[in-house]
Every structure is written in structure tokens, then in C-alpha cells.
């Protein structure tokens with residue numbers, strides 16, 4: 685590797701790490717802690733199971749889809765809590781991998797409906813609390829709120 689290239693690589697690495705802490709970074713993002721049992725009810729209420737199955741979950745949340753998109757397990761796309769939340773509120777941000785293209789997207793947009801105008805933030809927090817343990821995600825630290833005097 686010549687010097688110029690090495691320098692480019694180093695500055696790129698620096699820029700990328702700078703993004704981790706810059707104003708655009710997801711650092712500091714935290715929903716309030718949700719309730720998984722209520723989240724399972726939200727999952728049913730919004731009929732998520734018409735397209736999805738939840739890994740390790742049968743019964744009430746068993747999917748009605750012929751080829752369900754499985755939520756949970758070890759997936760390449762959703763790696764963190766923030767990504768899981770994003771995939772619900774902004775599905776086109778990153779599309780699920782490992783399915784035929786026509787099944788997940790149309791013209792680059794996710795086929796998943798947008799629930800943002802009908803789902804409350806409390807329902808979202810509960811939903812994610814229900815889904816999260818089914819994913820093998822990097823550990824998530826909820827914000828610690830110390831007492832203020």
C-alpha cells in the first residue's frame with residue numbers, strides 16, 4: 685500500500701468513527717422500557733403475523749403467511765436495538781436480506797406497511813420489548829437516569 689492510499693484509508697476510518705459520536709449518530713437514542721406481554725398483543729392487533737413469524741414462538745403469534753418473513757434469530761440486517769426500532773418505523777431504511785427481491789421490496793421501497801400514524805410510542809416500545817429477545821442482538825443498555833438534586 686502506498687502512502688496516499690494508506691492516508692485515505694486512515695482518514696476514512698477516522699471519518700467513520702467520527703460519525704459514531706457526531707450529531708447524526710444514533711448514540712443516546714432510547715425508548716422507554718417496554719412490556720413484552722403487551723407487545724405480543726400489539727403484534728396481534730396490528731396483524732404483523734399476516735406477513736411475519738417470530739422465531740421460537742408458536743401459538744398466538746403463529747404466522748398466517750404462506751412464506752413468512754421471520755423476525756428474530758441471527759439476522760444480518762438487524763444487529764442492534766436501534767436497528768430493530770428503525771425497521772419498524774422506517775422499514776425502507778434497510779431491507780431484510782435472504783428473501784426474493786419481489787417479496788420484500790418494490791422500486792426500492794419496503795413492502796411493509798407504515799404504522800407510524802396509527803401506532804403509539806408506548807405500543808412501539810412494548811412491541812420492540814416483545815421482539816427483541818427473539819433476536820440475537822448486541823446487548824442494549826437502557827438509559828440510566830440518576831437522581832437529580
Ligand code: HEC
Pocket residue numbers: 727730731732733734735736753754755756759761762768771772775776778779780781787788789794795796797799811
Ligand atoms: C403486508 C406485510 C407486512 C406486515 C403486515 C408487516 N410487515 Fe414487517 N416486513 C414486511 C416485509 C416485506 C419486510 C422485509 C422488507 C424490510 O426489511 O423492510 C418486513 C420487515 C420487517 C422487519 C425487519 C426484518 C429483519 O429482520 O430484517 C421487522 C422488525 C418487521 N418487519 C416488523 C413488523 C412488525 C412489528 C409488524 C406489525 C406492526 C409488521 N412488520 C407488519 C412486511 C410486513
